[in-house]
Amino acid sequence: MPEKEKLRIDKYLWAIRLFKTRTLAAEACKAGRVKKDGQNLKASYEVKLGDTYNVSKGLERKVVKVTGLLENRVDAKKAVDFYEDLTPVQDTHSFQSMFQAPTLRRDRGAGRPTKRDRREIDDLQEGFFENSRDKEEE
The missing domain is CATH 1.20.5 (Single alpha-helices involved in coiled-coils or other helix-helix interfaces)
Known part of the structure; x- marks a missing residue:
């Protein structure tokens, strides 16, 4: 996969399959559900290698570290190579147990x-x- 040096955050979140469409990723940025160091990001924010982002999607909260830039959307198995999921285990289990009750x-x-x-x-x-x-x- 060719990598770009400049990539928008909405396109990156769509490419690594956190959002189903790029429009949903852009709307999440606009609504303040994508943050870096507590600061809301615009959809046009430039993604950099090694950056960590907090993404809220409904009740789900994810902490994602950029390990590679991905221009186009790929299948889930390949997309995992371009980010590292740093979401705390407690958050993951609490999210899953909520649906079991x-x-x-x-x-x-x-x-x-x-x-x-x-x-x-x-x-x-x-x-x-x-x-x-x-x-x-x-």
């Missing part, structure tokens, strides 16, 4: 739960939280 949600506009619905919700929550506390104590 069931969330109770009612349809919007369904109104308040009836007495019967409330009892069913309470029974479900009671059983779930008791089991999860027992696992934590072990």
Whole structure:
């Protein structure tokens, strides 16, 4: 893959597959979700080798170090060679465990739960939280 000396941050984040489209990467920069040393970056910011960037994408937070400049988007196996993921393990596991825990949600506009619905919700929550506390104590 040919490497360039000058590369925009939005194009780099798209090329290493952190964002599905370059437009989404540019919008993330504009919204302040791409940072270097706590400073928000514009989409036109020039990427340099060895720089570390904090990228927020929804609930996911990543810390990425640039190890190579990539002009075009490539498959995921090759893209990994151009960055180093420095995301702390605690952040990664907390993100994954968030999706394993069931969330109770009612349809919007369904109104308040009836007495019967409330009892069913309470029974479900009671059983779930008791089991999860027992696992934590072990």
